Amino acid sequence: MNQPTIYAVIMAGGVGSRFWPQSRERSPKQVLEIVGSGSMISNTIARIQPLVPPEKVLVVTNKLQKEIIHQQIPSVPMQNILTEPIGRNTAPCIGLAAKWIRRTDPDAVMIILPADHIIRDTEEFLNVLRRAVHTAQESDALVTIGIKPTHPETGYGYIQYEDSSEKNPFAAEGIYRVKTFAEKPNLETAEKFLKCGDFLWNSGMFIWKASIILNEIEKHIPELGDQLNKLEPAIGTENYQTALERVYGVIRSISIDYGVMEKASKVFVAIGDFGWSDVGSWDEVVRLTPIDGDGNALRGTVIAKDSHGNYIDAGSKVVATIGLEDVIVVVTDDAVLICKKGRSQDVKEVVDYLRRKQINGLL
């Protein structure tokens, strides 16, 4: 059997308001060096390069971000950076990319990755992807990646898999039939999930043939399927942009999880254990950043006197702290965030406030 052509689809439409003041509408999380060096999107593309060369990478983003993304990943051809007129969650984004890919290569397998995750063990990640691609190719299945949970996280959705062996033809490859998808749980439920042993974190990464997901969209989200079919003949023509805007004007916002995965019959999960994080908040960044002898993680020019347990990013300024404990400080040219550790989920509310007050320069 032929090796399948593999495409990667990088979903990069997020505004990343949780990383204010670094993240802005024009420079969201995926284009920032949030953890370590290199922007998250360029690291994402570098990570899969052994499986997918840059010319087979599609990026789906929006007009505001297209230019900065292109600058960060110059090896990806400009025409591979697709823009959505407006974000409509993952199903339209994936459907659009699938139409582009199937047009070039009807048998291609697509790997769908968020642009803003970090993964510690790239080798293991690639191994999981190879097995998932193989399964998707062999069986026409929808494959998602579930992360082996390390703690009762309440910030992720969960995936429960079938552990009876007769239902799992790909068990040898670490790939199991999905039993159920679960929304973000409360702490009690998350602890129960962890104890069960057959629950995984929903990573939002998917592997399938372009043709198969388009069939599944037509079946389970027919109104989206119709619109994508109307768009198809315009792809590559001068009418494309007008057609795209018309389509995005009528389709509703819907996730691929809710729209397809929870309804389709042949859904599998590849178990991943490769040091994954979706880096959802400054607190998560703090957990991922090495600390010094005082428990501080310091970036830039920081003078920390009698200060412990802080995360301080001074940007291009100088920050001096005296007697400061367990605080997250992020300084940019125009703004300063000072947030008690454990409270960074509320950064979103600061951004909402700025939006309400129309302090647009800071959004």
Added chain:
Amino acid sequence: MNQPTIYAVIMAGGVGSRFWPQSRERSPKQVLEIVGSGSMISNTIARIQPLVPPEKVLVVTNKLQKEIIHQQIPSVPMQNILTEPIGRNTAPCIGLAAKWIRRTDPDAVMIILPADHIIRDTEEFLNVLRRAVHTAQESDALVTIGIKPTHPETGYGYIQYEDSSEKNPFAAEGIYRVKTFAEKPNLETAEKFLKCGDFLWNSGMFIWKASIILNEIEKHIPELGDQLNKLEPAIGTENYQTALERVYGVIRSISIDYGVMEKASKVFVAIGDFGWSDVGSWDEVVRLTPIDGDGNALRGTVIAKDSHGNYIDAGSKVVATIGLEDVIVVVTDDAVLICKKGRSQDVKEVVDYLRRKQINGLL
């Protein structure tokens, strides 16, 4: 008897490193709006205007600050702004100003005021000054102002006065003979001082005739007296600057308190009770600034969420805080200070560190 001519001498040579990052070598505390509105030096000069018109105000500063001070107090003639080549504490500064004043008016009384204090009750302050001027004029005494203490402060020197009535010819005017000067005490001693009832805070404000203080300097600091006498003929000539630099090259650093006040015989203290503070630290600024319902004092654009008891000056930036308690935050264009309340005396160490590391842009 004639009304004396009254001059004010504003001592404005301090670098104010305790107010970093706002205070810099070129913009020290006295030219900042540290508390309320208006710079401290312009408020100081406005406050005494009913007693001393701007043309009778002398300011003693250094070359770095001359221009900004002139901009802030344009009503004071440029030639009244004297510069010292180097700071040598208060005795040389006062001696220099006295030479200038006596040259114009041998009988003039001078009021010497630091440029960077705040006073709440201007009327009462002026009343005390009027009585002190009268005493200095009548008796050729050296008069200082002692502040009625409100708490056992360890950051100030103290003045004990004679309370036996026969030694106090000016008691009716609230002016008493000084018994002793005491250095900054420890807390236990400060509490004892407060209990005694005859100890006052040493405010560093003085009232005397120019001719009298020059005599006293010659008597008690003869080497300074000699140098000032050598300088005198150069005043108003083209040789002045060279002569001044020669003098400051050889005189030693000495305070008027230690050099003269502790040794002279006719030393009186006027008791002041007019809401005085020398605003010696950010913590003192916090105490002097009105707070909102959350116990915060906020200047500029601050979004304070679940934050209490903070002093936050956002400068021209936006500051957002989440869950922050009892912290002092001061933001400037190039630096951010984040200091636990009660720890602002250590700001000086931050500046020392910057100086050692020769991060000159921030000094």
